[in-house]
Amino acid sequence: MIGKFEYCPLCAARLEDRRLDTEDKMRPVCPRCGFIHYDNPTPAAGVVLFSEGQLLLVQRKHEPRVGMWTLPAGFVEAGEEVPACVIRETKEETNIDTEIIRLFGVYSAFDDPRASVILILYLARQIAGELECGDDASDAGFFDLDNLPKDIAFRAHRAALADIKKQVVRGLL
Numbered sequence: 001m002i003g004k005f006e007y008c009p010l011c012a013a014r015l016e017d018r019r020l021d022t023e024d025k026m027r028p029v030c031p032r033c034g035f036i037h038y039d040n041p042t043p044a045a046g047v048v049l050f051s052e053g054q055l056l057l058v059q060r061k062h063e064p065r066v067g068m069w070t071l072p073a074g075f076v077e078a079g080e081e082v083p084a085c086v087i088r089e090t091k092e093e094t095n096i097d098t099e100i101i102r103l104f105g106v107y108s109a110f111d112d113p114r115a116s117v118i119l120i121l122y123l124a125r126q127i128a129g130e131l132e133c134g135d136d137a138s139d140a141g142f143f144d145l146d147n148l149p150k151d152i153a154f155r156a157h158r159a160a161l162a163d164i165k166k167q168v169v170r171g172l173l
């Protein structure tokens with residue numbers, strides 16, 4: 001079977017791999033109700049936030065990649081605007097209240113075992129709140145760009161950190 005479902009999530013019939021008339025691609029299709037499993041990537045959103053030249057990172061408390069570091073980020077909830085997700089996740093993980101400045105960048109990653117992910121990062125500034133590690137993180141802190149933790153979880157975050165460093169060098173951040 002291709003895709004992550006073996007059975008139809010709507011009617012529980014066994015899915016079959018079929019080539020749709022409209023596409024040159026195999027997809028799992030339900031022979032009973034016609035459900036098509038597209039397996040689209042899952043959007044996640046996170047923050048690029050500096051304080052006195054140091055970048056905010058959090059340490060993962062839960063699998064996958066427990067103990068490794070990322071930018072504060074999380075999956076976008078149904079019905080939630082992406083910037084609101086950034087503000088919510090930053091507050092939950094670091095207790096910092098933020099104000100969005102602008103979109104920083106968008107990254108695709110295929111190395112998260114939970115889903116293929118599109119990570120949407122916003123640049124934000126701190127407007128209130130003291131840094132305090134939240135329930136979802138085992139640690140949180142501000143780091144100099146030339147002294148970041150070595151163990152960064154997920155390709156999307158590593159790519160983003162490389163872009164952040166480049167932009168700082170060029171005076172764009």
Ligand SMILES: [Zn+2]
Nearest residue numbers: 008011030033
């Ligand atoms: Zn079905």
